[in-house]
Amino acid sequence: MKIVCTGYGIFAPNTRSIDQYLFNLKNGVCTLKVVEGMGPKGESTIAGLIQDEDLEQIEADDKLKRLPKVTKMGVAAVKEAIASSGLDVRHKKVGLFFGSSLGATGEKLYQDSIHYANQELYRKVSLIFSHYANYHSITAAIGHYIGARGVEKTITTGCTSSLEAVEDAILYLKSGKVDVAIVGGTDSPICNATTYAFAKTKTIPLNQTLEEGAVPFQKGSKGFAMSEAAGAIVLEREEDAVQRKADIKGEIVDVVSNNDGINIFSLDESGDQMLNALKEVTMGRMPDYINSQALGIELNDQIEQRCSKQLFNHEVPYTSIKSMYGNPFGVIGILQVISSLLSLQYGFIPPTIRTTRRGYEEMNIITETIYREVHEVAITNHGFGGNNACAYMKKYIKS
Structure with a gap:
């Protein structure tokens, strides 16, 4: 049974639509910027921000006014995905699977309510604080907005959350528990607490330029760029999509996830479980390229290097969109x-922009957009807390 994608939507820095995303990917547009004064001692860092004015059109909808920014972003992505698919969610068993870290x-x-609670000023705690603190309220609010009343699941496994949401959705579709799955993720994590925490662990770049910091596959990059975004896809069984004459975007062959299985205050330097997940999902196949999780943290990027060597002898091209989107x-x-x-x-491999490939010269890293037929892609993804998730995707060919 093939699981296919019939729609997609996005809301990200400098990206309000799929068309804009396609343009940015093809042209290697960096949506990140150096933000002054964000560090704990006033240092600059690199981030991908969605500004308040970017939300103005969404906030004009009265249904969304009291919802958090992260939910509004998710709604925007889901609306575009459903419109892209031409799907009528009424009278269908809809599964809504959303990831958030x-x-x-x-x-x-949320931050203000915590402050007031600590000061024992209970009357100043927001009436809707409980929903801000409850991750599943995001998914429930998106489901209510689109009129879906079926299965709703919130997956929170760190940075692998939305890819593992795809894994769950595939299982539900293949079992027949849902007719269609709307799958995605939304996160707006940038605040003092996250900035200071990652600064302490030296995993975000402080006082580095865009040429130096948050650069995948480049020795000397001191960490990753925090960013905020939302994305969503519509998944269906092939026969259902064909029957309603949907425009099929591609096939999701499989998603494999696991965990490093080490103490949460440690880091797995071996990358064994990432390698195992990628080996299992590729099953000896040679994809046209790897859409990599490399993000500018040297340890993580070295694990990608190890996978490239052991599984593909550096013959398969690697790229990372995190150089553009953080x-x-x-x-x-x-x-x-x-x-x-x-x-x-559209037949192209997006580039890893900004990198000099220093320290990764032996890898086949794509630094300029390549235009050619692409038939198969593997994805690698790693999350804080030790989860790994890898996916395999194919150009759609009718059964």
Whole structure:
């Protein structure tokens, strides 16, 4: 049984639509910027931000006014995905599977309510604080907005959240428990707490330029760029999509996930479980390229290097869209899926921009857009907490 994608949507820095995403990917547009004064001692860092004015059109909808920013972003992505698919969600068993790493806990209302609670000013705690603190309220609000009343699941496994949401959706579709799955992720994690925490662990770049910091596959990059975004896709069984004459974007062959299985205060330097997941999902196949999780943290990127050597002898090209979009935590997996679908449809491999490849010269890293037929893509994804998720995707060929 084939599981196919019939629609997609996105809301990300400098990206309000799939068309804009396609343009940015093809042209290697960097949506990140150096933000002054964000560090704990006033240092600059690199981030992918969605500004308040970017949300103005969404906030004009009265249904969304009291919802957190992260939910509004998710609604925008889902609306575009459903419109792209031409799907009528009424009278169908809809499964809504959404991933998020931090939910709305990075937002001002949440932070303020925590402050008031600590000061024992209970009357100043927001009436809707409980929903901001409850990750599943995001998925439930999106489901209510689109009129879906079926299965709703929230997956929170760090940066692998949305890719593991795809894994769950595939299982539900193949079992027949749902007729269609709307799958995605949304995260708006940038706040003082996350900035200071990652600064302490030296995993975000402080006082580095865009040429130096948050650069995948480049020795000397001191960490990753935090970002915020939302993305969504519509998944269906092939026979259902064909019957309703849907425009099929591509096939999701499989998703494999696992965990490093080490203490959460440690790091797995071996990369064994990432390698195992990628080996299992590729099954000896040679994809046209790897849509990699490389993000500018040297340890993570070295694990990608090891996988490239042991599984493909550096013959398969590698790229990372995080050089353009940073790391929007639980959303990055679905952004990688959508970028791979666009690659399959439009025949190109997006570049890893900004990198000099220093320290990774032996790898086959794509630094300029390559235009050619793309038939198969593998995705690698790793999350804080040790989860790994890898996916395999194909250009759609009717059975």
